[in-house]
Amino acid sequence: MSTVHAALKDLGIQAVNSGGSTGKHWRSDHATGSLIQSVNPATGEPIAAVRSCSAADYEHIATQARDVFATWRMVPAPKRGELVRLIGHALRSKKDQLGTLVSLEVGKIKAEGDGEVQEMIDMADFAVGQSRMLYGATMQSERPSHRMSEQWHPLGPVGVITAFNFPVAVWAWNAFLAAIAGDPVIWKPSPKAPLCAIATQQICNQVMEQQGYSGIFSLFITDQAPLAETMVRDPRLPLISFTGSVPVGRHVASIVGQRLGRTLLELSGNNAVIVDHSADIDLAVRAIVFGAVGTAGQRCTTTRRLLVHESCADTLLDRLVNAYKQVRIGNPLDSDVLLGPLIDHVAVEAYRAAIDEIKKEGGEILYGGRVLTRPGYFVEPTIVRAQPHWPLLQRETFAPILYAMTFRTLDEAIAIQNGVPQGLSSAMFTNNLLHSERFLSASGSDCGIANINLGTSGAEIGGAFGGEKETGGGREAGSDAWKAYMRRQTNTVNWGTDLPLAQGIKFG
Secondary structure (H helix, E strand, O other), X not given: OOHHHHHHHHOOOOOEEEOEXXXXXXXXXXXXXXXXXXXXXXXOEEEEEEEOOOHXXXXXXXXXXXXXXXXXXXXXXXXXXXXXXXXXXXXXXXXXXHHHHHHHHHOOOHHHHHHHHHHHHHHHHHHHHHOOXXXXXXXXXXXXXXXXXXXXXXXXXXXXXXXXXXXXXXXHHHXXXXXXXXXXXXXXXXXXXXXXXXXXXXXXXXXXHHHOOXXXXXXXXXXXXXXXXXXXXXXXXXXXXXXXXXXXXXHHHHHHHHOOOXXXXXXXXXXXXXXXXXXXXXXXXXXXXXXXXXXXXXXXXXXXXXXXXXXXXXXXXXHHHHHHHOOOEOOOOOOOOOEXXXXXXXXXXXXXXXXXXXXXXXXXXXXXXXXXXXXXXXXXXXXXXXXXXXXXXXXXXXXOEEEEEEEOOHHHHHHHHHOOOEEXXXXXXXXOHHHHHHHHXXXXXXXXXXXXXXXXXOOOOOOEEOXXXXXXXXXXXXXXXXXXXXXXXXEEEEOOOOOOOHHHOOOO
């Protein structure tokens, strides 16, 4: 049996499956639902076909989610956490198989595919603990015999729209917190990674059925923009979490804003690493290579820009070129491969267009720059000597291209780093305490994530993940990100026999 078929069988996926599930049953209008081909980007060949949802399927899913909310919100939060704990346990038992499927469907190397499943498991553990810590606060009233407090209540069904590059982990960031908050979740995955979503839903379905629940987690697969927009416009979903491009994120925010709903946006990144003259070069090289080459440059946290002090630029770039020469490109399931394919031919053409623009700008390609002539969607990891004023550097290039620039002063480096529309992740390599503190200060990095002596990617789930400016301002995963999935209520109790008014107002 092939690796593909073995992984699908172990995860309970048939070659053709429906694109919508609300728990026990898979649904699809087989007369109208089109087939979505899942393609292995390492070969360019189809893996399997998925039947997409119809409008009737979506209506069934959304209606059930709203009905389920009425009962799920009354389940004690620690009991909700128990369901998430069991799903995390089930994910542990399928980590190898699901990690393999991630590699097959989106081209991540096996270590990264397994790491993404581990991130789901870690997120489940985090959410279980959080289910006992949905804390409110007490406040001091200005009125005698009054008590003030605030509490957090479930918000309602949540729509989660994820991108291909993290086909399961980003769903878990949202879904597990939403579930312990009391919210059912409707998931619309990328049509480029439907099998990963179906496998995850299968795991959820089995646990929900064993525990006597249905519809807490639902799946809605479509490649039709108008149908996806139906979900975004649906007033039954008070929160839409969207991960993807800035243009689509703007569109989603506009639609949801018109109905006065909430959005949680995680959009593009254009992340920089600053290396000053005091930095540990060995440490910097390892982090930069992983940040720039990992996931074939298709992370929102990919290291795209390198700002290195002019005194050590040649040394660092020589080291990076040598490291890039040792990066093996190929089948992401091979243990010694470090760089898998881009997701599809569209991504390859975007890479090719970026290389052409670099050449027109007069940039020096220090390494790479070629599309590889082999089956699948492979390109070379690329290092370019660039200039900060290039229009290309104002955009996110979703490919393994690293733009290297030099600086003289820290102020100059921070200005270059911050001088782009995106504000997700940032990093500085330095052994100078004053430089590190300046970078982390209010006048330093303007990004949602700022690291010292580690790269821009590989964030832990314990911290809130997200960015500023065109990155969208959303926060997912750790810290107090759970509050996005709940509504705040301020309570005042008068336990006296008088009715004093606030602000000392006398009435009557």
